[in-house]
Amino acid sequence: MDMKHSASGMAESTADSYIATSKSTDMITPKEKDKDKKKENKANKADNALPQGSYKVYARRWVVLILFVLYSASNAMQWIQYTIINNVITRYYGISEEWVNWTSMIYMIIYIPFIFPGSWFLDKAGLRITALVGIVGTCIGAWIKVFSVEPSLFYVSFIGQSIVAMAQVCILSLPARLAAVWFGPDQCSSATSVGVFGNQLGVAIGFVLPPMLVPNSEDPETVGKDLKMMFYMVAGLTSVLLVLMVLFFQDKPPTPPSAAQETALQLGSDPVEQTNFIQSLKNLMTNRNFVFLLISYGINVGVFYAISTLLNPVVLRYYPNHEVDAGRIGLSIVLAGMLGSVASGIVLDKTHKFKETTLAVYALSMVGMWIFTFTLDAGHIAVVYLTASLLGFFMTGYLPVGFEFGAELTFPEPEGTSSGLLNASAQTFGICFTLFYSELFYTYGDIPANIAMSIMLILGTIITAITKSDLRRQMVQAQGQGQGQVSHLPPESSLNGLSEI
16 A cells, blocks of 8 residues: 655645556656646646546545545444443443443434435535535534433433434545545545444454443442543544534545546446436346345354444443453454454455455454354453454454445445445344343353354355456456546356456
């Protein structure tokens, strides 16, 4: 991933850029700053009129990506804000553990009905408007929680959590779309990984920060003060991010960064080629390989959601009074997953082996789950840290791999729509697996519950293995680069088998 030109000129419209030629290699061409405004404008116009077959990326793309990472993190950190301090919340508000678990599951439940209008809105309104709607919702929900610090006001906190959960509809589908709109073909997978990294960063903060800010205490007044401090910190952070997003988050670059994006823009502006949102959904749901990916992706991420939601009681069963360790183990899972995500993105950009990478990461997630299952009772919490990190490296590292494989299988359908459906599948499986895991855990114990999740991952690995490698976006890149033209895709039937395994 070429980052040489990301250090300077981020606020300039053209900035330092590279020209992506026939193989999308980076040729860094620094521009002299014109003192005369007219000359600068002429330079900008000339800069945007690139030769056919040449594509340019802008240094400001890093500003957009970094802002998205922070914005995504501010939302995701609130997902398990309550469940990771489950015992503290139940005692303070006088509610059941099931209600605390619902503060996590509400993220999944709300996403499902809103994914279709959310994906449609992203296609129509673009990146900037969608992101601004999301950060406004995240900010409003965070501020509502500030006013819920009374033992009788759990319902107020739940309302705030529900609004934040609704705002995630404007987040989860964006990484693949942002990467395609702003980044060249040799950076697209890495950019998607970094975008997903933001969600993982937020989850990591959500694991570690609440146990530190709201330690276990029998005094309701002390717990109330700690909760208020935590809520104020989150609300303040989201307010600052709202201002930064309004000022600096841009919709799209002046020129497309790749042949695939140029094709997508042409299809979107051509009345003959343009498909409406319903037709796009139909195309996706009749794509057999994408349906296989929907199921396998949902299983993998659903297992992660279930484990994350009940991590606190699972750890405390073997290591009582280790609430802080439960949070740190969750942090270890996500931090390892961040490394896995970035590593997977780099591998995809270097090799373009989407099917092979997806299958390898999935199979190793399954192996990691089996190891985690039978090491919880080792008697040494350091072992749990180690095995949880191994699980997280592959399971959380799978997220951007699934997004990118989905974008390949469904091109030229909008990346936001395919990502949205993948996330909807994840939320659906997440709800089912969390309820199933909770029932098994509280009735039979953690071993049967974890074995059930491991078996689900075996099924997901098999489904991934039978998914064909139909890399449609890579075909357009190969056709369009260096030809000075954009080729239309042949029918799907003629594409199947292009890179099949």
